[in-house]
Amino acid sequence: MDFLLHRLRGRCYSNAEKGNQAVTTQRCRVGVLASGRGSNFRAIAESCLPRDFPAEVACLVTDNPSAHAVAVAEELGISWHSVDAGEKRGRLREGAEEAIVGLLEAARVDLVFLAGFMRILRGPLLARYAGRIMNIHPSLLPSFKGLRAQRQALEYGARVTGCTVHFVDASVDGGPIILQAAVPVLDGDNVETLSARVLEEEHRIVARAVALFARGTLRIEGRRVLGVDGATKGA
Numbered sequence: 001m002d003f004l005l006h007r008l009r010g011r012c013y014s015n016a017e018k019g020n021q022a023v024t025t026q027r028c029r030v031g032v033l034a035s036g037r038g039s040n041f042r043a044i045a046e047s048c049l050p051r052d053f054p055a056e057v058a059c060l061v062t063d064n065p066s067a068h069a070v071a072v073a074e075e076l077g078i079s080w081h082s083v084d085a086g087e088k089r090g091r092l093r094e095g096a097e098e099a100i101v102g103l104l105e106a107a108r109v110d111l112v113f114l115a116g117f118m119r120i121l122r123g124p125l126l127a128r129y130a131g132r133i134m135n136i137h138p139s140l141l142p143s144f145k146g147l148r149a150q151r152q153a154l155e156y157g158a159r160v161t162g163c164t165v166h167f168v169d170a171s172v173d174g175g176p177i178i179l180q181a182a183v184p185v186l187d188g189d190n191v192e193t194l195s196a197r198v199l200e201e202e203h204r205i206v207a208r209a210v211a212l213f214a215r216g217t218l219r220i221e222g223r224r225v226l227g228v229d230g231a232t233k234g235a
């Protein structure tokens, strides 16, 4: 995986100054996969709007053409594609992952971001984009994996929860952690109020994780992702 990240450094660049001359270089192309509301997709896409941000959103791929994420893509002028992922909840039908890989390759994507994509990846996507797939999860992993993480935190009685951006591997919510943000659980919280505060933090860390990746600062050593601390603020 380390090898893959090093290799990627040759593909994603930030804009750089050379003497007084501005050198325009290629931005990291992000393909976002989303199934629903699309607020994390929006956070990523809007963070990419400034020309000096090191990444741009190349496309949205969804398994749900009536997802609000599609309306967000249309509003922001981002091309989107729908794949027939099959009926089985949480799973991808035979051939669906291959179809997604085809769409991402056609869009020349460097980084894949799962922003509320409600299907588990198992095969070709992981192989094709190993070390280049991120996911946002609404808990401080490894606590509260899987669905309804905010409800799990409340029911467990946790005093602190939060969110995590991690690299995706074949495990569920188990890949190396890139960024986390903590959110206190308050006495008066219910699932809605807690989720809303966690979501604010999600929006902040998804954008930051994309920038870190695009600037080529991240590297994986075993379970640890290094290169976060020294990165410039706002990256």
Ligand code: GRF
Pocket (backbone or CB within 6 Å): 034, 036, 037, 038, 039, 040, 041, 115, 116, 117, 136, 137, 138, 199, 202
């Ligand atoms: C977020 O809570 C994210 O952490 C989880 O799915 C939800 C997606 O929300 N993986 P949105 O579609 O980005 O608004």
